[in-house]
Amino acid sequence: MTKDQLKSSVLKRIKTDQLSPKPHWQFTLREGLMWTLGTVAVFIGSVAVAVIIYLVSSSDLDLLLQASGNPIADLFKLFPYFWLILLALFVLLARYQVMHTKRGYRYSVWLVAISLVTASIIIGAFFSFTGIGQQIDQAFEQRLPMYSDLLAPRHDVWCPSEGGRLGGMVLEVVDSEHFRLIDINGNEWIVDLTEIQATTADITPREVVRMLGELGAEGVFEASLIRVKPLDTPFGPKGRFEERMEVGGRALPPGARNIFRVRITG
Amino acid sequence: MDEELGRDYSDEQLAEMAAHDQRYFGCLIERYEQRLMRFICRLSDVSHEESEDILQEVFLKAYLNIRDFDTSLQFSSWIYRITRNEVISQFRKRKARPHGHAIDVGDEVIQALADTLDVSRETENKLLRGELIKVLDSIDKKYREVLVLQFFEERTYDEIADILRKPPGTVASLVSRAKKQARAAWEEIHHDTPL
Numbered sequence: 001m002t003k004d005q006l007k008s009s010v011l012k013r014i015k016t017d018q019l020s021p022k023p024h025w026q027f028t029l030r031e032g033l034m035w036t037l038g039t040v041a042v043f044i045g046s047v048a049v050a051v052i053i054y055l056v057s058s059s060d061l062d063l064l065l066q067a068s069g070n071p072i073a074d075l076f077k078l079f080p081y082f083w084l085i086l087l088a089l090f091v092l093l094a095r096y097q098v099m100h101t102k103r104g105y106r107y108s109v110w111l112v113a114i115s116l117v118t119a120s121i122i123i124g125a126f127f128s129f130t131g132i133g134q135q136i137d138q139a140f141e142q143r144l145p146m147y148s149d150l151l152a153p154r155h156d157v158w159c160p161s162e163g164g165r166l167g168g169m170v171l172e173v174v175d176s177e178h179f180r181l182i183d184i185n186g187n188e189w190i191v192d193l194t195e196i197q198a199t200t201a202d203i204t205p206r207e208v209v210r211m212l213g214e215l216g217a218e219g220v221f222e223a224s225l226i227r228v229k230p231l232d233t234p235f236g237p238k239g240r241f242e243e244r245m246e247v248g249g250r251a252l253p254p255g256a257r258n259i260f261r262v263r264i265t266g
Numbered sequence: 267m268d269e270e271l272g273r274d275y276s277d278e279q280l281a282e283m284a285a286h287d288q289r290y291f292g293c294l295i296e297r298y299e300q301r302l303m304r305f306i307c308r309l310s311d312v313s314h315e316e317s318e319d320i321l322q323e324v325f326l327k328a329y330l331n332i333r334d335f336d337t338s339l340q341f342s343s344w345i346y347r348i349t350r351n352e353v354i355s356q357f358r359k360r361k362a363r364p365h366g367h368a369i370d371v372g373d374e375v376i377q378a379l380a381d382t383l384d385v386s387r388e389t390e391n392k393l394l395r396g397e398l399i400k401v402l403d404s405i406d407k408k409y410r411e412v413l414v415l416q417f418f419e420e421r422t423y424d425e426i427a428d429i430l431r432k433p434p435g436t437v438a439s440l441v442s443r444a445k446k447q448a449r450a451a452w453e454e455i456h457h458d459t460p461l
Contacts (some may be wrong), residue, residue: 006318007295010322010325011295015288019329019330022331102336105431106434107433
């Protein structure tokens with residue numbers, strides 16, 4: 001085929017097949033779609049960061065590290081694997097989208113990945129201020145049984161163990177030095193506060209508390225440190241606690257809200 | 267006639283006008299036909315007829331997607347990218363490994379490649395050419411194509427980056443590794459000949 005023959009052949013085929021250039025909007029749409037998907041992926045990654053920040057900040061690591069036992073094993077239990085994997089997946093997805101934009105390929109893979117992680121962290125930190133992290137975590141916990149099972153270890157960390165720690169929900173304040181508590185496994189405890197260290201805390205029924213101390217007589221926990229969690233702190237994986245309460249035929253005291261509040265001052 | 271028509275315009279201007287007038291696309295075909303035909307042959311071992319079919323497909327794809335051409339890029343990079351993708355796509359269809367068979371370049375290009383690879387300068391040009399073809403055929407496809415683009419097509423790193431859709435830094439590493447592998451392949455061929 002000579003020089004002119006190829007040109008003629010191409011132009012002839014364009015004419016006979018009535019080919020015409022694809023409209024510009026198709027390419028703009030594709031480009032827009034790439035950026036939109038990339039932005040959505042960064043947004044989801046940021047939500048994951050917000051939940052990670054919430055999980056870490058609400059895990060009372062300082063208390064755990066003071067407890068006897070194996071804090072490293074506890075750290076592994078508290079590690080937010082699910083959200084970190086989700087963050088990694090969406091950063092990868094966003095990176096793919098960015099690299100497939102018109103000029104995205106010019107940037108180094110690592111530069112794009114690091115920029116996306118940084119953006120997710122900054123936006124995620126902002127989200128965590130607005131409480132989105134906690135809301136998402138609780139929504140997942142209430143609606144996804146799988147999520148609860150996956151994250152169950154973070155609640156187990158506060159089960160009574162040789163580590164000398166106990167977490168649970170206050171059932172009833174008995175007097176200024178004792179209250180009744182139910183742990184995540186549905187076991188009832190009397191918490192003795194006589195040995196409490198300098199701590200000021202308002203204890204009211206339905207509040208979630210986490211404590212360090214020692215096991216005393218059967219069913220008694222002698223607390224040395226107590227931390228009262230905010231009222232909206234999840235007590236444990238949804239279902240697990242409530243089911244046990246039902247199976248055990250127990251329920252929160254009906255007048256729980258009216259029980260007087262005590263101030264415990266060490 | 268089309269040569270006259272497009273004479274005063276750059277490739278990029280012609281590409282913009284080609285979206286509205288096929289005659290300007292004809293000018294682009296004239297400008298790139300020979301270069302792209304050589305490029306296809308350097309990347310692959312297809313017959314001349316097959317190269318023409320590939321080239322025809324390249325121009326048709328370029329025409330259909332001409333509005334996707336980013337005028338901030340060089341048109342040559344864009345059409346080279348389409349050509350490379352079409353060659354790869356043909357090889358996927360044939361499930362074959364690309365081998366070049368036509369290194370139709372001047373002696374100075376061959377010598378430049380030999381100098382860059384730091385391989386035997388004493389070898390006669392004709393022999394050198396044949397051996398370099400063997401070397402290029404024996405290295406990985408991704409390395410072969412960057413060497414072809416750099417030495418035979420005389421593309422800069424930025425242009426190669428636009429053709430391969432890779433960051434310029436990655437292209438620089440690819441070129442460096444390509445040279446290393448080519449030197450190793452040369453040594454393999456001349457294992458008795460010290461460099």
